[in-house]
Amino acid sequence: MIIKRFILNFPPDSGDKPLSYHLVKDYDIRINILKAEVFPGKRGSLLLELQGTASNIEKGIAYLTSQNVEVEPLEKRIRFQEEKCIDCGNCVAVCFAGALTLSAPDWKLQFDKSQCVVCELCVPACPLHLFDINFQ
Amino acid sequence: MTVKSYEEINEKIRAGKAVVLTAGEVAEMGRTASPEEIVKKVDVVTTATFGAMCSSGAIINFGHADPPIRMEKIRINGVPAYEGLAAVDTYVGATACNPDKPEYGGAHVIQELLEGKTLELEAWGKGTDCYPRKFIKTTISKETVNEAYLFNPRNAYQNYNVAVNSTKRLIHTYMGTLLPNLRNATYSTSGELSPLLNDPDMRTIGIGTRIFLCGAQGFVVWPGTQYNTAKPVNSLGVPVSNARTLAVIGNLKEMSPEFLRAAYIDKYGTTLFVGIGIPIPVLDEDMARRLSIRDDQIETSVLDYGSPGTPKLGQVTYAMLRSGFITVDGKKVRTAPVASLAKAREIAALLKNWLLAGQFELTRPVEMFPVHATLQSLKETEKEGKP
Incomplete structure (x- = not known):
């Protein structure tokens, strides 16, 4: 069993298909919707956490792709310029998901992208503009 | 009773024989060693901070x-x-x-x-x-x-408040983004590593004190603006809110971008992250006691930045803040710093190395800062003051 987060981008004409039903029913994947933005007739974006066997998740993603849904692992949509980071903590303050943390002993910023819920609060909170998250 | 002079300590620095610890190291040492033992063993303690300090700027001649x-x-x-x-x-x-x-x-x-x-x-x-x-x-x-030098009228605040927001809307402050309903708390000093918390009565820091400023040697030139000696102190004599400050100066051309960083605080404005390190001589037992202070012995006030007049909601220690959570109004609130302890530690360690290598000497202040200083607020004398 693995748990992994993906960002799904839907083309304008895919709104009428029960895609998540097929992920559950056909591939035995537990899904958790962490964020959704739907603009009818234009586009839709989802942050999904998938839990299942590695092979089922692979097949489920292949199915989504066959339905013209763009699927990318969450971490590929997050850019963070770590080398410029000063470990100030402004991003940690807003990260209620717990993806960004600072703690003893070294007090260097730790970014666990797998915990990110794409709230995007860190993007403006970073005083050095080091985050870039592409959800849509 | 051991008493040391600046000259003695500088002699040791020049001879490469001075014992130098960071404030973090001496705080650990203080758990088991008495002030008397510390003054015998240690000559200099390096303190540091790296935070956003708005009252900063540069003088330039074109x-x-x-x-x-x-x-x-x-x-x-x-x-x-x-x-x-x-x-x-x-x-x-x-x-x-x-x-x-x-x-x-x-x-x-x-x-x-x-x-x-x-x-x-x-x-x-x-x-x-x-x-x-x-x-x-x-x-x-x-x-x-021709010249480019930093002249910062107010830096290195001696303690600073913790910011929370009790209202229902998210607010943007110089203490970072504050989530509604007390969902986060931010704080900004380096606690036991912070320069003015290690010399709370300013016995060794005054006009002329040589310091680490953004990677170069700089100087304390004056009390910082809003210098205040009248703030309440805890049982160890350390202020529990923002009190004393420093005005500092240094050659920008010699500094390092590693320790000077421009920032934009969302919907507030731009500010400058300034790295300051101050070596403090262990002159006597009193200084040893001051310097061995730990995060669990330093307190600060929790203020509600969402309410007019920023009312005080509580008082916490830096050890609590560093633990990741504090309790405010009976509620567990997640904490995060808005100043870099990692950078402050780097500065304290670097300054320690400069002293050990004999590249940096201590300065006895040319003049000490005022013992009594209070603040005035701005009164509105014009009744029809609205634009």
């Missing part, structure tokens, strides 16, 4: 052009710089910006100048007999300007 101009309006990369000095002198404040481009400010100009980048200078004058020119547009860099 040099004269031919024909010359008396600069009466100045823009550097579009950022307004002060025009009320002599013909080609200016002061660029960290928070200055073009209102149309609030994310780029004086702090960015200062950082880019330090990094050796080329910046655009535009200046206007009315034209006089001795300064006939009315406009100039050119480029400047660290190499072309």
Whole structure:
């Protein structure tokens, strides 16, 4: 069993298909919707956490792709310029998901992208503009 | 009773025999060693902070052009710089910006100048007999300007408040983004590593004290603005809210961008992260006791930045803040710093190495700071003061 987060981008004409039903029913994947933005007739974006066997998740993603849904692992949509980071903590303050943390002993910023819920609060909170998250 | 002089300690530094610890190391040592033992063993303690300090800026002299101009309006990369000095002198404040481009400010100009980048200078004058020119547009860099030095009127606050927000809306403050309903708390000093918390009565820091300023040697030149000795203290004599401050100076050309960083605080404005390190001599037992203070012995006030007048909601220790959670109004609140402890530790360690290598000596202040200083607020004397 693995748990992994993906960002799904839907083309304008895919709104009428029960895609998540097929992920559950056909591939035995537990899904958790962490964020959704739907603009009818234009586009839709989802942050999904998938839990299942590695092979089922692979097949489920292949199915989504066959339905013209763009699927990318969450971490590929997050850019963070770590080398410029000063470990100030402004991003940690807003990260209620717990993806960004600072703690003893070294007090260097730790970014666990797998915990990110794409709230995007860190993007403006970073005083050095080091985050870039592409959800849509 | 052991008592040491500045001269004795400097002798040891020059001979490579001084024992130097960071404030973090001496705080650990203080768990088992008495002040008497510490003063015998340790000569100097290095303290440091790396935080956003808005009251910072740089004095620049551009040099004269031919024909010359008396600069009466100045823009550097579009950022307004002060025009009320002599013909080609200016002061660029960290928070200055073009209102149309609030994310780029004086702090960015200062950082880019330090990094050796080329910046655009535009200046206007009315034209006089001795300064006939009315406009100039050119480029400047660290190499072309005569002087470029930081002069920060208020840095290194002795303690600072914890910020929370009890209201139902998210607010943007200089203490970072505060989530509604007490969902986060931010704090900004380096606690047991912080310079003025290690010498709370300013026995060793005063006018002329040589310090680490953004990677170079700088100096304390004056009490910082809003210097306040009247704030309440805890049982160990350490203020429990923002009290004393420093005005500092140093050559920007010698600094390092590693320890000076421009920042934009969302919907607030630009500011400058400044790295300051201060070596404190262990002159006697009293100083040893002060210097061995730990995060669990330093307290600060929790203020509600969402309510008018920022009412105090509680008092916590830095050990609690560092644990990741504090309790406010019976609620567990997640904490995060908005100043870099990692950088502060790096500065304390670097300064320690400079002292060990004999590259940095202690200075006895030329003059001490006032023992009594309080603040006044701004009174509105005009009843019809509204625009």
